[in-house]
Amino acid sequence: MSSPAGVRLAWTVPAAYGVIGGTLLGLGLGWGSLVALLGAGLGLLGGRPLLVALALAGAGLGYGSERLQTAQPDRLAPWVGAQVTLTGDWDGQFLTLRDPPARLALSPRPPQPPGRLEVSGRLVRPEGRGVPGGFDQAAWLRAQGGVFLPTPRAVLVGTRVRASQPEGGVRGWFRRGLAAGLSPRNTALMEAVELGDRGDLGRENFAEGYAVRDAFNRAGLAHLMALSGQNVALLTGALIFMLSRLGAPTWLRYGLPLALLVPYLTVLVSVSPSITRAVVMGMAVLAGLWAGRGRPDVPGTLALAALVCLLLFPLWLLDVGFQLSFLAVLALTLSSRLAARLPGRWPHALRLALAATVLAELGTLPVIASTFGQLPLVGLPANLLAEGVMAALVPLGFLAGLLGPLAAPVNVLVSPLASLLLWLAEAFGRAPVLGWGQVGLGGLAAYALAALAGTLWLLGRVRGPAALGTVLACALLTWLPGALRPARELVFLDVGQGDATLLRLPGLTLLVDAGGSVGSDYDVGGRTVLPALRALGVRKIDVAVATHADTDHIEGLAAVLRGLPVGELWIGQRKEDDPVLAAVLAAAHERGVPVREVRRGDEVAAAGVKVTVLWPQGAPWSDEDNANSVALRVTDGDWHAALLGDLPDPVEGQIGVGRLDLLKTAHHGSRFSTDAAFLAQTAPRDALISVGARNTYGHPNAAVLDRLAGAGARVWRTDLQGTVRWPLP
Structure with a gap:
């Protein structure tokens, strides 16, 4: 809290700078010392040596906390790579084991609600970021641990649930209240709004290719699905109002909400950066009001929340949720000043709402743009309408949770509010968004x-x-x-066991395939390829190529066609009875994208680069889909590359590829392609293999690797190097 004059720097501010700097130093980032020195400098400017000491002490504590978390023993290390059966407590995000005490992620995420699970699968290390803008699972998992909370260090892949027991206790009772009398979609929304559990909501779709979570993101409403200061403010505000109406004394009016915030965080909801920050700030404000200290010092209170969060969970500093939460609140401190500059004839409440919405969006802009690759254009009206719904929905939903299975009468009011919020997200989510590439230094x-x-x-x-x-x-x-300096490059995206290649030129953006996930419902196009394209600053695709009707090549194109403007879709064989190709063609029809059946000799050119179709010739078609692949030759002056889909030998040797500088090997390095005769004909200097780590097909084949080595070709692999970006001459 600040003095009445509000001119003294709160002690928490330099201490928070110190903790941040110390944490960065623990992570091996030397510039963290500058952050710590900045905190000490603030103390010197204020002429208060004690604050200098606090900044330096904070640096030591931050460094120590980071080291403590990093030094946690990896209790599952002996079983990594093995098939295991585990029993633990599932919270919708992690499975917590009791012996050994450890936490791990499950993939795919089980549809069962939180509770006790017995699962089997293979234990593996998490993967890092494979594509620009992609999800770095390893880094994210590291940030989910804390000094007193085991850090998840492994993932159980191929998860199969052998037995499950629904969650009991307070959370189980509360969850039953959120479901009483509600539709599955409204229940999933309320679990996200009240408990921060977005597992079920992540499986909901408004339409084919239009996920509910994507709609919230595009509408600028994603923060409504994360527990934050809004929940704390609405719930404590409602309780204080009720106590005031009942004539409760000041100590009870503020003391009871203060006492309830700790069990709310530790018993009912899951610990996360935004809700932990909100609870700490809420407790500081309520404690001040209870003690009669008056108006809180917002920067000092925010710094206190940062101190608590980072000393307990030091790697939250790298978590997007932590960054968004603190940046938004920091920006909101200027709300009254911006509201004062709006027309005075407007209602004060409207001016404050407008100012808060605009500042929160501007304050978080670089993180949102860099993380999600797009900026909502309708966030202002969407939030103004949605906040009014949330003001009633959050307290009513919480009351329904408290009533448990008796909540049906309350949910009569909750249901239309939840449906209205979903309708707002669906409607505003259809509006255009502003594409944005990765934000550099x-x-x-x-x-x-x-x-x-x-x-x-x-x-x-x-x-x-x-x-x-x-x-x-x-x-x-x-x-x-x-x-x-516009891009001139080939980008071989790491889409796991599949293919996705991007050609970027001034005047031409061409995407060849977009990966897919065989035997899984994971949307490679929507979750891997689209984020990568946005991170690269791609706002439209001039030509998308579906090489042949294989899931691992073209399934993801449906999401790309729905997610970005596409000028034309090229296909080879129009295979009528293939469901994957049919889904891609349906997406093209839905978006009004013309479909062109290309044949040998077709070409497109831009910026001195020519892309020529080498295959197919057309009917008669082979019974093997791979042999009907669209094969392309990219020519830039004297430089040549070939993209061959899944062409087998001897077909690849019969289409006249010619000498190559770069060969994208056919069929992920399968033994049925890239034979010695073909390599002698093409003599590539470099070969790129798009292949998934730990795939079960044996790709790339050892004999193929030997043949490439014998031909003098340097080999690049997406399973080892991740996404490979190849500049054109």
Whole structure:
């Protein structure tokens, strides 16, 4: 809390800088020392040596916390790679074992609700980020542990549930209340809103290829599915209002909500960065009101929350949820100043709501753009409408949870509110979004400068034209590099056991296949390829190529066709009875994308690069889908590359590929392709193999690797190198 004058720096601020700096140093990032020194500098500027000491002590504590978490023993290490059967407590996200004490992720995630599970599968290490903008499972799992909470270090793949027992106790009772009398979709929404459990909601779709979670993301409403300060504010506000109406004394009016926040966090909901930050801040505010200390110092309270979070969970510093939560609250501290600059004839509540929504979106912009590759364009109206729904939905849903199986009468009110929120997400989620590539250091620096200019304008330190000019100059500087040096490259995306190749040229973006997941419902196109394209700054596809009717090549194209504007879809054989190709063609029809059946000699050119179709010739078609693959030759002056789909030998040797600089080996390095005669004919200097780690097909075949080595070709593999980006000459 600050003094009445509000001029003294809260002790928590330099201490938080110190903890952040120490944590970064523990992670091996030397510039963390600058962050810690910044905290000490704030103490020196205030002439308070004690704050300098606190910043330095915070650095030591942050470093120690990070080291403690990192040094946790890996209790499942002896069983990595083995088939195992495990029994533990499933919370919807992790399975917690009692002996040995450990936590692990399950893949695929079981549809069973939280409770006691017996599962079997193979224990493996988590994978890192394979594609730009992709999910780094290994880093995410490291951030889910804490000093006193085991860090998940393994994943059980091929998970099969052998036995399950539904969750009991307080959470089980509460969950039954959220389901009483509600539809499955509304129940899934309420579990996300009240418990932060988004497992069931993640399996819901508004339509084919239009997931509920994607709609919330596109509408700018994703934060509504994560427990945060909104939940704490609405629930404690409702309780304080009830106690006030009952005439409760001040100590009870604020003391009871204060006492209930700890069990709310530890017993009812799962610990996460946003809700932990909200509970700590809520407790600090309520404690101040209970003690009669008056108005809280928001920066000091926010710094206190950061201290608590990072000392207990140091690697949350790298967690997107932690970053979004704290950046949003930091931006919201300027709400009253922005509201004061809006037209005075507007209602004060409307001005505050507008200011808060705009500032929260601007404050989190770089993290959202870099993480999700897109920015919602309708976040402002969507949030203004949705917040009104949430103001009633959160307290009513919580009451329903407290009533357990007796909650049906309350859920008569909850049901239309939940349906309305889902309708808002579905409607606003169909609006266009602004595609955005990964944000680099230059982009972050430009954003920081623009944010500083805007903040100084709100504080009255600089004039509006100067602030606006700074923002526009920063925007121009971030746009110029890409405009002056557009990409010219082949990008071989790591889509696991499958294929996806992107050709980027000025005036032409061509995608060949988009991967797929055989025997699984994992959406490679939506969850891997689309995020990668957005991270690369791809806003449209001029030509998408479906090489042949194999799931691991073309299944993901349906999601790409629905997720990005596509100019034309190329196919070879129009195989009428194939469900995967039919789904791709249906998506093309739905989006109005013309379909072209290409044949040998067809081509497209841009920026001095020519892409020529080498195969197929057309009817008669082979009975083998692989032999009907669309094969392409990419020519840039004297440089040549070939993309051969799954062509087998001897077909690949009969289509006149010619000499090559780069060969994308057919069929993931299968023994049925890339024979010695073909290598003698093409003499590639480099060979790229798109293949999945730990695949069960034996790809790439050892004999193929020997033949490539004998031909003098350097081999690049997506299972070892991840995504491979190949600049064109």
